[in-house]
Amino acid sequence: MTTTDTRAVDQAAAVEAAARSLLLVRHDGQTSRVALPIFYPSGAAATVEVTQNGNQFLISDAGLAYREAELIGAENLFNRNAAPVAEQFGIDAGRRGFTASATIDQLAGAMADVAAASVQVAHRICERVAQRSEAAIAAHLYERLVAVFGAQKVVAEAEIAGASSHKWRVSALVHVDGKDMAFEAVSNHHSSVYSSATMFHDLSLLERRPVPVAVVKDKASFGAYLSILSQAANVIEETVPNAALKRLAA
Secondary structure, three states: OOOOOOOHHHHHHHHHHHHHHHHEEEEEEEEEEEEEEOOOOOEEEEEEEEEEEEEEEEEEEEOOOHHHHHHHOOOOHHHHHHHHHHHHOOOOOOOOOOEEEEOOOOHHHHHHHHHHHHHHHHHHHHHHHHHHHHHHHHHHHHHHHHHHHHHHHHHEEEEEEEOOEEEEEEEEEEOOOOOOEEEEEEEHHHHHHHHHHHHHHHHOOOOOOOEEEEEEEOHHHHHHHHHHOOOOEEEEEEOOOHHHHHHHHH
């Protein structure tokens, strides 16, 4: 007598149900919308729109990547970043979105390509904006540190080795009263937060560890990322009074 492995059946059913739940499909007249489990910088899920014309299907990202750029005032960066990404995925880039044409056999792949390209370009634009923000903060920071501590005690873009022996580059290193202070300009983009936190944690393991200082434009804009950064460094806004900078060296 053959027995059925109930656990295997339950697992298969559970996995299939979970996989189906990863996709959300809606049909509205002639347009079908599919939300996929890949996400834009804002946290929104990538959604493609599909319409049919005879034996061909037209797939669009519904302008969501462009909308992500608009949210951070960077829509002017969309076209120059979208074109190479579209070429990489073999789809088309318009003024405000991505499109592709596919047969029924190509439909799944085309939907995946449009969604992936849309999310990729949104993240690329966000990272470019974050890098510009960090550069602006770092330039302003250097001027302030020189004014407070003197040019001879401030090194811009300094290299410092962590406990892991990895060599990190900080926005500024200040030497004062036998103590080092490592200042890093940080934007509210996740890659900036996590890379800075990793660096500060590595530096904290040094026997002669520098005072870690993360410099941000606006703490309120960081949301939950602020607690991640605060666990690794002193977090200050770039407009703090000179007295606050001096207290860090006390």
